[in-house]
Amino acid sequence: MTLSPTTSAGLDLVLFHAGGLTCAVEASLVVALRDARTAPPAIALAELLDLAPASPIAPPSQARRLCVRQGHRERWLAIDEPVRHQHAPAAALYPLPPLVATRCRIRCVRALAWLRAHDAESLAILLDPRHLPERAIRSGKPLV
Amino acid sequence: MTQTDTDQLAEILARRHRTELDADADAAIVDVETPTTQLVLFAVGDSLFAFPGTSILEILPWARIYPIPGCPPSLEGVLHLRGEIVSVVRLGDLLDRGHAEPDRKTAILLGQGAGLRSGLHVDRVLDVLELASTGIQPPPTTLAESLRRLATGVFHYRDQPVILLDLDRLFTDYLRDPS
Numbered sequence: 001m002t003l004s005p006t007t008s009a010g011l012d013l014v015l016f017h018a019g020g021l022t023c024a025v026e027a028s029l030v031v032a033l034r035d036a037r038t039a040p041p042a043i044a045l046a047e048l049l050d051l052a053p054a055s056p057i058a059p060p061s062q063a064r065r066l067c068v069r070q071g072h073r074e075r076w077l078a079i080d081e082p083v084r085h086q087h088a089p090a091a092a093l094y095p096l097p098p099l100v101a102t103r104c105r106i107r108c109v110r111a112l113a114w115l116r117a118h119d120a121e122s123l124a125i126l127l128d129p130r131h132l133p134e135r136a137i138r139s140g141k142p143l144v
Numbered sequence: 145m146t147q148t149d150t151d152q153l154a155e156i157l158a159r160r161h162r163t164e165l166d167a168d169a170d171a172a173i174v175d176v177e178t179p180t181t182q183l184v185l186f187a188v189g190d191s192l193f194a195f196p197g198t199s200i201l202e203i204l205p206w207a208r209i210y211p212i213p214g215c216p217p218s219l220e221g222v223l224h225l226r227g228e229i230v231s232v233v234r235l236g237d238l239l240d241r242g243h244a245e246p247d248r249k250t251a252i253l254l255g256q257g258a259g260l261r262s263g264l265h266v267d268r269v270l271d272v273l274e275l276a277s278t279g280i281q282p283p284p285t286t287l288a289e290s291l292r293r294l295a296t297g298v299f300h301y302r303d304q305p306v307i308l309l310d311l312d313r314l315f316t317d318y319l320r321d322p323s
Contacts, residue, residue, distance in 0.1 A: 021211065049213035096212075097222060097231035098260040102319050106214030112222065112229050123210040123224065 010089040013113065015124055016066065017080035018044070019051025024088075024113055024124040025066075031074050032067040033083060039065030042076035048133050049106060068129035075129065088113045093126070107131040180274040183308065184253065185301060186266040189241040192306040193266075194299075195255065199311040202254040203269055206246050218318075220265055223252070230254065232263035238314060240290045243267060257311035258319070275299060280308060293317065 012027035023045070032039075042065050066077050094112045096104065108131040113124040182197030204225070209232050211221040218237035222229050232252060236243040244250070249268035254261065283295035287307070294317070297308040 019213075021213065051213055094229040097229055097262065099219060099231040099233065099262050099315075099318065100212055100215060100222065103216055103219050103321075104212060104214040109212060109214055112212075114224055114229065121224070123222065123229075125210075125212060 010087055010091075011093065013086055013088050013124070013126070014066070014083065015086055015115075016064065016083040018049060019046030021051060022122060022124045023079075024126050025068055025129055026126075027085060029069045029129050030066065031069055034065045034067070036063050036065055036078065039067075040076050042078045044078040046080075048077070048135075049108075068132075070129050070132065075132065077132075084117070086115060086117065088115055106133060108133070178276045178278055180276050181280070182272065182274055184269065185271045185273060185306060186251070186253065186269045188236045188239060188243065188267050191239070191241050192270070192301060192304050193235075193239070194306050194308050195253065195311050196308070197272065199255050199257050200253050201256050201261065203272075204252040204254060204263065206248075206250040206252065223263060225254070225263075230261065230263050232265055233318065235264045235266055238318060239294070240288065255311050255315075258313075258315035260315060262315070271301070273301075283307065 013024040014027050014030045014033070015022060015024045017023070045066075063081055064079050064083055066079050066083075067074050068077065092114050094114065095101070096109065096111060100109075108127045108129065109125060110128040110131075111126040113126050114121060115124055183194040184197055184200045184203070185192065185194045187193075207223050207225075209221040209223050212219070215221070218234050220232045220234050222231050224230075234243060235241075235253075243265065244267045251266055251269045252263040253266055253269070255264050280297040280299045283292065283298055287295055291307060294309050294314050295307050296310045299306050299308065
């Protein structure tokens with residue numbers, strides 16, 4: 001049996017890095033993934049989420065551009081490698097803890113996923129691209 | 145050294161021994177009629193605080209905390225605890241106290257109050273003790289405004305004042321805080 005992107009058994013996710021954190025979006029909301037040289041200009045997702053650069057010593061490459069579906073339009077975002085596709089079983093998906101759900105001011109932070117990859121488990125922040133901020137929180141930089 | 149000296153020392157030592165036994169006996173006397181409260185005593189910075197034991201489900205060692213974008217600095221992030229994702233609050237930020245750099249003494253109290261549960265970052269856990277309710281005094285009026293609402297009492301532990309906190313109020317206030 002082949003799993004559709006969204007089934008009762010879980011979700012297919014596209015995982016990537018932004019500002020040193022592991023983030024994810026539903027695979028069904030991803031339109032394209034391109035190299036930075038061949039994709040339209042895009043605002044860094046880390047900037048939209050008010051995250052610090054991954055490391056001050058080695059700045060993130062933001063070598064990838066991810067195009068996500070946002071309602072009727074598509075939006076390009078600069079993200080960091082590595083990018084991978086992974087199925088997350090339902091048991092690996094968690095709602096935001098109550099304090100986070102109440103105090104988090106970024107609406108696109110939707111859920112959390114606890115995933116195993118390369119013999120290690122780690123947390124991914126599941127983002128809803130439909131609710132991404134229009135502008136960078138700190139700089140107010142508009143969407144490119 | 146004379147025999148008299150030896151006897152005198154023996155007598156002093158015996159007297160000291162009796163005094164210690166008496167002190168221990170006095171300390172061991174508990175009025176069974178006096179209700180006691182279990183408290184989890186901890187430090188944040190240089191200050192001592194306590195929560196009622198009924199509010200604390202578990203004392204956890206320091207663990208990896210994953211920050212969540214969009215949360216205030218006082219909401220440090222989340223951790224994975226045996227199949228559950230739990231938020232972690234920097235308790236010092238809520239009590240106007242600075243935290244020490246995390247080390248092996250740093251701990252996370254898993255607290256439950258106001259219908260929710262969350263981790264609470266503390267600098268070290270000092271004791272879990274039973275205290276007679278009569279040993280807890282009302283909070284002094286000189287207490288800082290930020291603590292007055294959260295404090296339900298004060299007691300002394302090794303000559304240091306300890307502020308007893310209400311976790312229900314702490315969580316309720318934190319949920320309402322618009323900052």
